[in-house]
Amino acid sequence: MSLSVGQVSRLAGVTVRTLHHYDEVGLLCPGERTAAGYRRYTEADLIRLQQVLLYRELGFALEEIAVILDEPRADELTHLRRQHELLVRKSERLSEVIAAVERAMEARTMSVTLTPAERLEVFGGFRPEDHEAEVERRWGGGEQYEQSRRRVAAYTKADWLQLKAEAAAVLGDLVAVFEAGLPPDGQAAMEVAERHRGHISRWFYTCTYEIHRGLGELYVMDPRFTAYFDGQVPGLAAYFRLAITANARR
Template sequence: MTRFDHHPVPRGIVEDMSFSVGQVARLAGITVRTLHHYDEIGLLTPRERTPAGYRRYTDDDITRLQQILLYRELGFPLDEIAAILERPSTDHLTHLRRQHELLTRKARRIGQVIAAVERAINARTTGISLTAEERLEVFGSFRPEDHDAEVERRWGGTPQYAESQERIAAYTKEDWLQLGKEAAALNDDLAAARTSGVPADHPDVMDLAERHRAHINRWFYTCDHDLHRCLGDLYVEDPRFTAVYDALAPGLAAYFRTAIHANARRAI
């Protein structure tokens, strides 16, 4: 993109080829003050100004902002982001590849959290006979007991709740680790199917839905196809589930629900 710092052009032409600070803030979902701060510290200085001195952002500026926001999402401090972006040997594609790797690692961790959330929703954990150290190893920083009240309120009177409570009370640390490993592997396979474009009602994806139903049957309670359909709907209707599934692959929650419903129809 041509710079206009030393080559004044009519204001209308500048505006056609660049964006105001307000437009960029709305597009990026951040505040104008944030953009001003990035300019003040030299992290993102717009390449153009209007004759009146207002900031104008070019395509290259917006590309840099995208990189900044991605690194911020990954937890990098601003000074470290600045150092990363100023490395002369690192191009845009290299940044994207690095961010993809970091986001993939984060998605795997989120997959583990999904499994832990499902365990909390399927049963209260007050009866789990694990030491504090073992609980940390199994659940990490996630605290299943924080969901006890909601779980009991929503499902406390159901046979599935009672069955799940009885079964999990006898689980050892090894049982919980194996359960989590199986759930994470299933989530990885679901995300891979979604990313590769396999239709949700394809037999292979329906097999993944059936594997999920079998997982619940094995570890928690008897889950028939009608109940499984209700769980699939929950993954879309409850934004907490939607968020964690979609973090593994965009649209995964709705994709998984479609697969669950298709699998239920296949069983008829």
């Protein structure tokens, strides 16, 4: 009642070489061997193989899997629960990526050009965990972020068009004010900043003065934003930040 390598490989959809490899590294050594040295896999081996393949699917390294599976206090149910948790998380992440691609398609079909920042913000969905943590820290516990995500997800093509147009108008005015040599804490600059705040509130999330000030700092601290603004006109990021803080102060 045991299976050969070939039989197991066909059942599990892996190559014979893979099973040899797992034997070599001690991850899955068949319970028995025939007199001729043939590998014989027992039912327990099959269960373990199932666990191995699931953890592998989840992106664990083989060595990690060996450690996890050899924890003495973890039985099959523990592993199933853990795997379930991880699978669900992976599924959620995948949904985000899908949503991001859908947004990119929408933007593309209406030939709206996304800026690099937006493009890779969209892309943010499947960046490593550390970035997620950074986003959370930055965007204050994720409440605004969640709000923004929910609203943005429901946007139609027309919404996107209008959003883009509005943003471009605000940016254009900002550039104009900047190039006119007006002071960042002057009336005109502060008005643009205020309109920017309104724009964020209307399209993304409720943007308080406090948050707006945080954004202003982000624009000079974070190279991707700095690159974006200074890409329009050099020095614009710093100027805009001053305008935002001045506007927040009054």
